[in-house]
Amino acid sequence: MIISLKENASDDSAGDRLRELNDLHKEGILTDDEFESKKEDVLDNF
Numbered sequence: 001m002i003i004s005l006k007e008n009a010s011d012d013s014a015g016d017r018l019r020e021l022n023d024l025h026k027e028g029i030l031t032d033d034e035f036e037s038k039k040e041d042v043l044d045n046f
Contacts, residue, residue, distance in 0.1 A: 014046045 018039060025035040 014042055017042045 021030065021035055021038050021042065024030045025032075030038065
């Protein structure tokens, strides 16, 4: 499964994207590995 996030959207803060990732992870949509990978991407682009 591929989940696409707005990684460079100027109207979304890194915190908003991290909350979105966390919600997807809690709902079981993202695996632990997918969550960690996407979280690192967000933090690297912060």
